[in-house]
Amino acid sequence: MKFEVSSESLARVKNKSIEDRRSLSYYVAWAVAIVILSWAWRGAEVRPLDLWADSGNMVKYAREFFPPNFKEWKLYVSEMIVTLQIAIWGTFLAILCAVPLGLLCASNVVKPWVYQPLRRCMDALRAINEMVFAMLFIVAVGLGPFAGVMAIFVHTTGTLAKLFSEAVETIDPKPVEGIRATGSHSMAEIVFGILPQVMPLWISYALYRFESNVRSASVVGMVGAGGIGVILYEVIRGFQYAQACAVLIILVFTVTLIDITSSYLRKWVV
Amino acid sequence: MTAYKTTMIKIDSATKTFRNNGASQLALSGVSFAVQAGERVALLGSSGSGKSTLIRAICGLEILDAGSGELLLNQKVVQSNGNLSKNIRQVRNHIGVIFQQFNLVGQLDVISNVLIGLCPHKNILQLLMRKFSDEEKAKALDALDKVGLIDIAYQRASTLSGGQQQRVAIARALVRDTKVILADEPVASLDPESSRKVMDTLVGLCEKFDLTLIASLHQLSIAKKYCQRTIALNAGKLYFDGATASLDAASIACLYGSVNNDLHD
Numbered sequence: 001m002k003f004e005v006s007s008e009s010l011a012r013v014k015n016k017s018i019e020d021r022r023s024l025s026y027y028v029a030w031a032v033a034i035v036i037l038s039w040a041w042r043g044a045e046v047r048p049l050d051l052w053a054d055s056g057n058m059v060k061y062a063r064e065f066f067p068p069n070f071k072e073w074k075l076y077v078s079e080m081i082v083t084l085q086i087a088i089w090g091t092f093l094a095i096l097c098a099v100p101l102g103l104l105c106a107s108n109v110v111k112p113w114v115y116q117p118l119r120r121c122m123d124a125l126r127a128i129n130e131m132v133f134a135m136l137f138i139v140a141v142g143l144g145p146f147a148g149v150m151a152i153f154v155h156t157t158g159t160l161a162k163l164f165s166e167a168v169e170t171i172d173p174k175p176v177e178g179i180r181a182t183g184s185h186s187m188a189e190i191v192f193g194i195l196p197q198v199m200p201l202w203i204s205y206a207l208y209r210f211e212s213n214v215r216s217a218s219v220v221g222m223v224g225a226g227g228i229g230v231i232l233y234e235v236i237r238g239f240q241y242a243q244a245c246a247v248l249i250i251l252v253f254t255v256t257l258i259d260i261t262s263s264y265l266r267k268w269v270v
Numbered sequence: 271m272t273a274y275k276t277t278m279i280k281i282d283s284a285t286k287t288f289r290n291n292g293a294s295q296l297a298l299s300g301v302s303f304a305v306q307a308g309e310r311v312a313l314l315g316s317s318g319s320g321k322s323t324l325i326r327a328i329c330g331l332e333i334l335d336a337g338s339g340e341l342l343l344n345q346k347v348v349q350s351n352g353n354l355s356k357n358i359r360q361v362r363n364h365i366g367v368i369f370q371q372f373n374l375v376g377q378l379d380v381i382s383n384v385l386i387g388l389c390p391h392k393n394i395l396q397l398l399m400r401k402f403s404d405e406e407k408a409k410a411l412d413a414l415d416k417v418g419l420i421d422i423a424y425q426r427a428s429t430l431s432g433g434q435q436q437r438v439a440i441a442r443a444l445v446r447d448t449k450v451i452l453a454d455e456p457v458a459s460l461d462p463e464s465s466r467k468v469m470d471t472l473v474g475l476c477e478k479f480d481l482t483l484i485a486s487l488h489q490l491s492i493a494k495k496y497c498q499r500t501i502a503l504n505a506g507k508l509y510f511d512g513a514t515a516s517l518d519a520a521s522i523a524c525l526y527g528s529v530n531n532d533l534h535d
Binding site: 174175177178179180181182183184185187188191192193196197199 | 329331358359360361362363365367369371372373374375376377378382386387389390392394397398400439442446
């Protein structure tokens with residue numbers, strides 16, 4: 001049997017192609033994007049040719065990093081462990097706060113007058129970088145790892161609360177309605193209806209943020225908030241590039257290890 | 271004829287309008303009736319006739335329009351004049367609701383889903399700790415035994431078949447002091463054999479424990495087999511209220527647009 005194409009279907013396909021033709025707004029959108037990129041190019045003083053012109057200096061600078069000097073490796077490793085400890089406590093405190101805040105920022109759990117102001121507060125926590133928080137907490141609690149813990153805790157709370165609330169907003173409402181129909185307290189709806197649905201996603205987000213916080217913890221150390229960042233800052237300032245290379249290798253190794261472990265755990269949980 | 275004792279459900283001029291993007295749709299229009307304790311009532315009507323809205327209104331999940339009369343369950347107000355009762359949780363304590371899509375928590379095991387039926391008696395701390403006594407767990411197992419699912423009590427709910435999930439939902443409704451079962455198309459998404467099992471279980475338990483049942487159904491044969499009384503809705507209005515056996519071909523044709531032979535199997 002030969003399947004004949006009807007003239008009506010052909011006409012429909014042609015009409016649809018005409019409808020789908022790119023409108024003027026499509027080209028205007030591209031033009032706007034190009035204008036924005038050109039405008040930002042000027043302000044950011046992007047000069048890619050300089051990379052080529054100063055390549056000699058860069059090669060000379062890079063050579064000074066090799067071979068890496070691991071003479072003080074015990075110190076580097078112990079400070080790397082401090083960095084991990086900063087990330088662990090910063091993330092843990094953030095998770096504790098993000099659980100209730102994630103629920104209170106979800107539009108399907110609370111009224112707009114609750115979630116709207118809370119969401120804006122979380123936006124503010126995310127808008128300020130950990131480095132800035134670290135500088136503020138150094139003034140408040142002094143130099144050292146605790147300032148780093150607080151910086152990571154505050155910034156991560158804003159991020160996790162947003163991610164947690166978005167997960168809550170995507171749940172299937174039917175099981176929650178089933179619990180509501182029993183005449184249970186709203187807490188039962190949360191504990192038995194919402195949490196079991198979002199838990200795999202929440203754990204995945206928390207692990208991802210922990211990975212990210214190990215990287216952030218090494219950076220906040222550079223402003224005096226403890227950990228490997230302090231050592232890195234000191235060796236770079238002292239032009240000890242071989243030692244800086246050793247610190248960076250330990251940092252990269254640790255972060256890669258955490259990433260692999262966390263990625264494995266996330267797959268297992270989800 | 272069974273002699274009924276008290277009025278279990280009383281609905282007076284229930285009206286509900288849904289508004290969506292400026293357009294309004296009348297789902298219920300002045301529906302009034304009463305159901306006696308121990309009655310088994312089939313709620314019939316084509317899709318969009320207002321059956322689900324009515325069932326949801328009886329358990330307070332849907333709030334009726336202002337101007338609607340009182341909706342009473344076991345002589346307690348569920349809602350009145352478009353306002354939900356402040357004691358709605360206490361009223362819901364006596365209702366077991368069974369949904370078309372089961373509405374179980376798929377991530378939890380079967381026994382936990384049944385234990386959810388006992389949550390109304392828990393305080394916030396017990397809920398947070400998910401704490402249930404051994405007696406409560408045994409009660410949940412007994413409820414599962416009644417629906418023939420005790421052997422899969424610790425299996426994850428999402429792994430069960432549709433018929434099994436619906437029977438878990440029945441167990442959840444029965445595990446507490448339920449007086450009324452509201453079933454919103456309980457067998458609509460099930461195959462004929464699972465439908466029969468679910469309805470046999472549901473009606474058998476209603477008879478055994480003298481429960482009042484309102485079940486919205488699409489299969490007229492099921493209504494005829496299991497329910498003495500039928501209430502039919504057409505475009506949100508009460509179209510028929512009487513003995514299921516007296517529902518004639520002309521009424522069915524008007525209700526569904528054609529004579530459904532399913533009734534005369």
